Amino acid sequence: MELQVLSxxxxxxxxxxxxxxxxxxxxxxxxxSDEYHPGYSMYYTNFRTINCIEExxxxxxxxxxxxxxxFLGNLNRFAAKRFSWVKNVHNIYEMRSVLPQxxxxxxxxxxxxxxxxxxxxxxxLYREMEKGLLSAGINIVEAGDLVVQERxxxxxxxxxxxxxxxxxxxxxxxxxxxEVQIGKTEIELSAIGEYVTRSRGGEIGSAYLVVTGPDxxxxxxxxxxxxxxxxxxxxxxDFNPSVLGYCSDTGITIAMEGATxxxxxxxxxxxxxxxxxxxxxxxGMKGRELFxxxxxxxxxxxxxxxxxxxxxxxxxIGHGVGLExxxxxxxxxxxxxxFEPNMVFGIxxxxxxxxxxxxxxxxxxxxxxxxxxxxxxxxxxxxxxxxKDFS
Numbered sequence: 408m409e410l411q412v413l414s415x416x417x418x419x420x421x422x423x424x425x426x427x428x429x430x431x432x433x434x435x436x437x438x439x440s441d442e443y444h445p446g447y448s449m450y451y452t453n454f455r456t457i458n459c460i461e462e463x464x465x466x467x468x469x470x471x472x473x474x475x476x477x478f479l480g481n482l483n484r485f486a487a488k489r490f491s492w493v494k495n496v497h498n499i500y501e502m503r504s505v506l507p508q509x510x511x512x513x514x515x516x517x518x519x520x521x522x523x524x525x526x527x528x529x530x531x532l533y534r535e536m537e538k539g540l541l542s543a544g545i546n547i548v549e550a551g552d553l554v555v556q557e558r559x560x561x562x563x564x565x566x567x568x569x570x571x572x573x574x575x576x577x578x579x580x581x582x583x584x585x586e587v588q589i590g591k592t593e594i595e596l597s598a599i600g601e602y603v604t605r606s607r608g609g610e611i612g613s614a615y616l617v618v619t620g621p622d623x624x625x626x627x628x629x630x631x632x633x634x635x636x637x638x639x640x641x642x643x644x645d646f647n648p649s650v651l652g653y654c655s656d657t658g659i660t661i662a663m664e665g666a667t668x669x670x671x672x673x674x675x676x677x678x679x680x681x682x683x684x685x686x687x688x689x690x691g692m693k694g695r696e697l698f699x700x701x702x703x704x705x706x707x708x709x710x711x712x713x714x715x716x717x718x719x720x721x722x723x724i725g726h727g728v729g730l731e732x733x734x735x736x737x738x739x740x741x742x743x744x745x746f747e748p749n750m751v752f753g754i755x756x757x758x759x760x761x762x763x764x765x766x767x768x769x770x771x772x773x774x775x776x777x778x779x780x781x782x783x784x785x786x787x788x789x790x791x792x793x794x795k796d797f798s
Contacts, residue, residue: 521550
């Protein structure tokens with residue numbers, strides 16, 4: 408994969424966030440991420456830590472002027488010095504003493520530091536950061552919205568990588584579909600998808616889920632287990648590869664031989680409804696309008712009781728996608744954000760609670776000036792399985 412986010416793009420991001428900092432009255436940002444939520448820091452460094460027990464922390468001090476400073480666990484520091492363009496790398500466990508000195512060495516006075524990723528901070532590390540800043544007489548404010556707002560809109564490079572991740576998701580699901588048969592386990596099929604992703608240079612954005620049968624598919628999420636596929640089962644796949652850090656969130660459902668007419672009807676409704684959701688999206692409309700339309704379709708079909716209980720949480724019918732499989736904004740009944748070009752979303756439709764299980768259909772979509780562009784071919788995948796056409 409030759410697609411790359413150019414180094415000049417990172418420089419532009421730093422310039423842009425500094426302008427936002429000035430408007431907000433923030434003299435420096437302290438940005439925190441880890442391997443499982445890498446987006447805040449990776450957005451500015453193109454570096455992702457690897458989990459070595461407690462060592463996956465990745466923090467940045469971004470001043471208004473001067474060089475960016477990185478803070479990492481002891482083991483990740485060595486890789487950061489080689490692979491990250493930010494070469495000032497410090498031990499994150501020494502923040503209390505290092506931070507005041509770095510701030511004192513800046514060419515301007517620092518009175519306020521904005522913290523990004525406060526929700527991810529382990530309390531022990533947060534206290535070390537806090538003690539270091541307070542000892543220098545610095546006021547700490549929450550500033551996550553500054554970075555969230557910038558990450559909402561993807562550049563051409565980012566969109567190209569997300570499209571590549573979408574294609575990789577389709578290919579990984581198709582490879583697993585080829586091996587679907589009675590007696591196969593969820594773990595076996597999940598492993599096939601992970602292998603295809605890894606063997607083609609991708610990474611695992613989040614867990615690769617294959618769930619089957621009434622008990623497992625009626626849960627809105629669960630890990631693959633040793634359960635074997637049986638006649639009449641629903642089988643759903645939720646695969647989430649990343650390409651050079653950028654992700655796709657892709658889900659489909661199939662029905663095994665022996666499924667009832669009602670099961671097929673419910674599954675068809677899920678695919679049709681998801682397609683209508685994607686077609687309904689237009690730039691300028693609010694997120695909650697899509698939720699209201701989706702609920703209307705479910706009520707019209709008499710299926711709202713299988714839809715609403717699973718949309719009460721943060722990510723009811725979708726969420727942003729980018730450097731993380733699941734990122735802001737959440738898409739649900741209270742979503743006030745406006746769909747705008749170059750945003751990216753997982754558009755998710757779930758029904759659960761039937762005696763025979765539940766269904767999920769979810770493509771990743773890029774918002775354009777005309778509507779929503781899926782980066783996945785979900786119906787194509789389903790048809791490949793149904794017609795056994797694996798050419």
